[in-house]
Amino acid sequence: MTVPDGGVYGFLGPNGAGKSTIMRLIVGLLRPSAGTVSLFGENLAQRPRALLGQVGILIESHGLYEHLTGRENLLLACRLRGIDRRDIGRVLDAVAMHRAADRAVKTYSLGMKQRTALARALLGRPRLVVLDEPTNGLDPEGIMAMRDLIRELPARFGATVLLSSHLLGEVQEVADHIGLLRQGELVAEGPLRALSETEPLIAISTDRQAEARTALLALGLEEDRDSAEERLVFRMGRLTAAQINRSLVEGGFAVSALAQESRGLERLYRDKLGSQPSFEAHSVQENRP
Numbered sequence: 001m002t003v004p005d006g007g008v009y010g011f012l013g014p015n016g017a018g019k020s021t022i023m024r025l026i027v028g029l030l031r032p033s034a035g036t037v038s039l040f041g042e043n044l045a046q047r048p049r050a051l052l053g054q055v056g057i058l059i060e061s062h063g064l065y066e067h068l069t070g071r072e073n074l075l076l077a078c079r080l081r082g083i084d085r086r087d088i089g090r091v092l093d094a095v096a097m098h099r100a101a102d103r104a105v106k107t108y109s110l111g112m113k114q115r116t117a118l119a120r121a122l123l124g125r126p127r128l129v130v131l132d133e134p135t136n137g138l139d140p141e142g143i144m145a146m147r148d149l150i151r152e153l154p155a156r157f158g159a160t161v162l163l164s165s166h167l168l169g170e171v172q173e174v175a176d177h178i179g180l181l182r183q184g185e186l187v188a189e190g191p192l193r194a195l196s197e198t199e200p201l202i203a204i205s206t207d208r209q210a211e212a213r214t215a216l217l218a219l220g221l222e223e224d225r226d227s228a229e230e231r232l233v234f235r236m237g238r239l240t241a242a243q244i245n246r247s248l249v250e251g252g253f254a255v256s257a258l259a260q261e262s263r264g265l266e267r268l269y270r271d272k273l274g275s276q277p278s279f280e281a282h283s284v285q286e287n288r289p
Helices: 019-026 048-052 070-081 087-094 110-122 140-157 168-174 192-196 209-218 241-250 264-273
Strands: 008-012 055-059 128-132 160-165 177-182 185-191 201-206 232-235 255-261
Touching: 008 019, 008 140, 008 168, 019 055, 019 128, 019 160, 055 110, 070 087, 070 110, 087 110, 087 140, 110 128, 110 140, 140 160, 140 168, 160 168, 168 264, 177 192, 177 264, 185 192, 185 264, 192 264, 201 209, 201 241, 209 232, 209 241, 241 255
Parallel strands: 008 160, 008 177, 055 128, 128 160
Antiparallel strands: 177 185, 201 232, 201 255
16 A cells, blocks of 8 residues: 555545555554554654654544543643644634634533644644544534645645545545555555446447347457446457447447446456445534534
8 A cells, every 4th residue: 555645545445345444554543463564755664653653533532531621631641742732722723613723622522622632633744644534423514624634634734644444435526646545455555546447338229139248248348247248248358449330330239338437446446355435424413513
């Protein structure tokens, strides 16, 4: 697994795929039983304190002290990590929490708590920000606010973002690079645009579909799972749409429809992970600001 510098890497997979476990390995909460974790080109096991000092972390719950104010939580984090307290104003402004910073955290909505926890992760200008399911439980307004914040992090703060989610729609909105995880194994990785456009498909309708299917298989094409009797769908492989069409016409078929389609990230998800992706989060009841 390789996270490029200066972007948002979306770590995607169904619940139970191992995303949170890998996140814990990356931030030193677990030790690998095999292999190594490298941060910024260095082995984490050799210089854990120095390397993790450059990482901002928001994993699972927000971990804030409910009886303290948002500002007091950040001040405590600064003291524990040796960060200049003047950085608090900067991160509160970044997550739009400066007006509520002096209220007790127990009065915050879940979205406000998540934004405050993100502010804490941004203290000290980290090079890498690790976010594990940061929109879990948020209402639509909270999801949009968190999404906007994540998008801004590389350009505004110079931070690389590693984001895990089981929601395909969320990853598509913010990531420029993705990795797909299945049962602890990375099954696909690369730029979002490139992975979304791989393995083009061709959809075909003719006057004799059963015979056309046989002819297309004879060309060495692989039938796609979305193929149906009235609309054949094949992976194009090395052939062009023109070559496939010409072969069918020369074989005596009347081709009534032929269209090339992009595979898309949703299809890649289904093919690699063998399940239907989730696109929307389920919100929970929360206090309103």
